[in-house]
Amino acid sequence: METELFVRYGPALLYGFGITILCWLAGSIGGVIVGFILACLNRWGPHALSWVIYVYVEIIRGTPFMIQLFILYYGGPYIGLVLSPVQAGITSFVVYGSPYFAEIFRSGFNAIPKGQIEAARCVGMPETRILWRIILPQMLVPITAPLTNFFIILTKETAILSVVTVPELLFQTQTMAAETFTFVEPFLALSLFYWLMVLVTGWIGAKVEQRVTRHLKRA
Amino acid sequence: AQADLLSDIKAKGEIVAATEMHYAPFDLLKDGEYVGIDRDLFDEIAKDLGVKAKYLDLPWNSILPGLEAGKFDFVVAPVTITAERMKRYNFTLPIGNATVALAKKAGDTSISKPEDISGKVVGTQKGTAQLEQLKAFSESLATPAEIREYTNVDEALADMAAGRISGVANSLPLMGYAAVQRPGLFELVMPPFGDPKFFGWVATGDENSKSLIEAINASLLKMHEDGRLKAINEKWLGSNPDLPTTMPDVK
Amino acid sequence: MNFSFDTIWHNLPYLLAAARWTILISVSGMAISLVWGTALCATRLSANPFLRGAAVLYISFFRGVPLLVQLLLFYYALPYVGLDLPAVQAAILATGLCSAAYTAEILRGALQSIPSGQTEAAYALGIPSFSLWRRILVPQAVRIGMPSLVNELILLVKVSSLASVVGIGELTRISQNITGETYRPLEIYITAAVIYFAINWVLSISGRLIEKKLQIG
Amino acid sequence: MSKEQMTTTADDAIITVRNLSKYFDDFEALRDITLDVKRSEVLCLIGPSGSGKSTLLRCLNFLEQYDGGEVHLDGELIGWQDISHNPRKPLSGEALRKQRQHIGMVFQHFHLWPHMSALDNVAEALTSVKKLSKKKAKEAAMAALTKVHLEDKAENYPANLSGGQQQRVAIARAIAMEPQVMLFDEPTSALDPELVGEVLSVMKDLAAEGMTMVVVTHEMGFAAHVADRVAFLDSGRLVTCVPPEEMFGREPDDARVRSFLQTYRERNVV
């Protein structure tokens, strides 16, 4: 192992890490929001819409991110959609993540006992309020873990952005690998950075879980 | 693994060679079959060695780890011969021309010679020796070109087709082949530029593989003499790249 | 752009052949993921602090390290300790063991939303813990977690593309290779996407059917 | 609604049920029920287990979409947009919500919200529906909890309450909203005799304030004391609906009712 390599490529790696975090945060938060809206529309919206959502979910979820990104970035210009690498990266990230999130939220909705929603309707609570106060806090119990999972998975999907020349972490480590003809060091660096993100994500997930399962802890 | 690699291979009667079948015209997968300059050359070499050749397709980032882990014996992917790389690996004699050349979009009249990329956006594969050459060349121009790095040449070509960049620089054989394959889309800009560079094949850097390298080199020289090398190159490139028969001098 | 259906038609057989690898690896990986994931989840929730700790460690390792690196480890590092797995086995094992960590977490989340009274009822009847899991907890956890489980399995299908780093010519790899020869990435990638979609759609539909079957009341 | 207003209309029905029927798949849970509930009346529903009491109650606020017949509250058709239309179309969520605001309900299984403390369970609708300030809502919720003697368990989550305490939270949650009509589904099933007495007196107070109540109960003593009229359901049909004196006071006419009450009488001669 050559520590000297890390000194030489440190700044580039850190820069890549920054870009990775930027795309990951923007993409996954956007994905959560879009996914949540999709799940709500699917549940409360008109019937025809839920078909559209179904098709969207199945197609986007069913095809690889790399290909979606490729089509968006390299195929987009043919229909006049010219995006910068980072723009394309974040956009496709939001699009790619949203159906997964929508499905996770759907499972959350299903986990709430019907009786509790009936009770809320009986006191005349508006549906949005029911969603916010009765459904959401409780559905977080079964879905915090899958949400954490998917955030973690997305950290690593950022690597695919290198295909469209987003200068993210993998992009930088590949440069390092190719220029120095080493492979252990770059992968080590890569793993370390991802591991850091995963650690923090997992920790936040655990905290959220603790908070939302408070009422289940019996004295 | 104390024993000599060459004698191991001979004992097995088989040499396992890895490459990325994604580097036309050296390595490509056509109709499900591995073909290309590397394939034709190495088939001949295996014949000379008296062993069967078995080919593996691996992405570039796992070829070197695989070589060191002993998952296969040899790398038949074209690797540009550089000083830094020679420190870690044993190279064979040159098997291809790695000098940089430029491809442009067919019909693009604004570029007629390499110098015309001045001020334009040019793509290339990152981490390659050609990238270094392109950078140096671009610096020498009045207004340097903006250089964009891709993980693969395919993506650079796709982006040129999509109109984001005006040129793609890579080794001459590669660019020439692309232009031949999609004549309406890509066009080669002559001449190549930068320092002359060559591709070689690679084995592990240790003593074990020295004898294998020597045997392959001997076989390559033989092919230089009997015209097989020329025939194979002409088949794929339409011309003979005029490869040196000694190890090129790299700084 | 001139979209070439000929290219697609000509290369379709090779893509389909490659898809067989994708299916083999992902389906075997799924089996490992589901079985081992359930066991892992049970371990994670066990009363024994050592078992629990081990499960936590396992999950944080397999979720933390990129699968690409895990695969390289399985294939290239294990030989150094004398375990030389063939490429396909290494790929199946790595994807399965990694996915199990996610599956375990999905199930754990779902289990938490099963009212504790149901477990108490089983305790009171003296139902053995294996039956408790098999008959009472897992079916309900699967119902609640099904959409997330299908998510995970679909991801597993896609992530099987990493098997290319150990030399397996699965769908993504072959489409890249074909692209390198034909210089027609859009055509080839769209075809590959359609094949992926077909595989995943089967999964998704099965998921919804099971979900419906387990639906209560 | 004040007592005065009420007197003028005291005799007309606030709830009218006409030819109500309800199927669960093939199973006929309610058949051709016709029934009036008068303003500020307390109507008790009794009958064997599975006879359709809860289902009837749930039809009254459209938690079950009834298949045939009509339910009107204060002259307004409950749940459906228009019964002449076939198949019937339910009202929009918002319209239903408006209707339900006037109808409170205490469920047989309580359906408390497990992630909220007892106090929050009661206060929730006060802030979100009645638009009270947080502080006011908590005060009102505390008052309701005090009525059912739960002031010292206000901060407990439902899981940490005894069965009877949970039931009382459910009662407090419903009465805090002061609806026009209250539907109680076995509101005393988990309560001890003393508390049954307390709940009875709470309900008497509500009745005096003009609230209309429909109460499903298995406690005949309770029915006898609180009801203005008692309806007997059997296998989804309304067998009889009479004042309690008639139901319990003398030997009932109907053989089914007679046998139903018999074991009860025997057992309760303590």
Place this chain on the structure above:
Amino acid sequence: MSKEQMTTTADDAIITVRNLSKYFDDFEALRDITLDVKRSEVLCLIGPSGSGKSTLLRCLNFLEQYDGGEVHLDGELIGWQDISHNPRKPLSGEALRKQRQHIGMVFQHFHLWPHMSALDNVAEALTSVKKLSKKKAKEAAMAALTKVHLEDKAENYPANLSGGQQQRVAIARAIAMEPQVMLFDEPTSALDPELVGEVLSVMKDLAAEGMTMVVVTHEMGFAAHVADRVAFLDSGRLVTCVPPEEMFGREPDDARVRSFLQTYRERNVV
């Protein structure tokens, strides 16, 4: 256990509770309870809501880990490995399971498994614990359901059953296992008077077959009819434990018990 065997030991206690105490955080739910339950005796637990009846019952099969004192079943310490050890360590899951096999329980909230039909709810433990064949288990389960008049609802899921029907499934599930000791937590709360009578007679049969029963109930009539002794709990303490005649027959000595029973008496003089 047959009646004959039993007579020889009829008088010794099968369950002994000594100085039992239980805290929920700071809240003292049970304090220093000492109580014996004799073989094939029916002991009823009564008392105000929140007095600790369910908690006591749950301590008997160690669903609550009691903090102080001991519970023995047939001479065997329940739940803890060894009480001299401090802090106490619970038995392993497997050992607990063995102990619990002899103790059946009907929960206040039923706790049916929602993804299984009524029949499967009852049959489950018969296959997995008693190791009956699937067919035998279904037959036995059907027999148990028939005892509580649910044969025609055997295929319904719990969500599609009325409250009383759910409660009866819970009863059937427990009695099908034929445990030595049965713990009932308000087994008739959701039942109509007729069914209460039926359950009462089922319980009488079980008692005659030698089963020991501890029954939490709010129905004094029920307690009076079925119990050998009645224990009164208040604020986590055992106030008295006497035969029903003494509890209900004359004015009770204890003021608390007196006031508890008063409202009940008043209401039930119908």
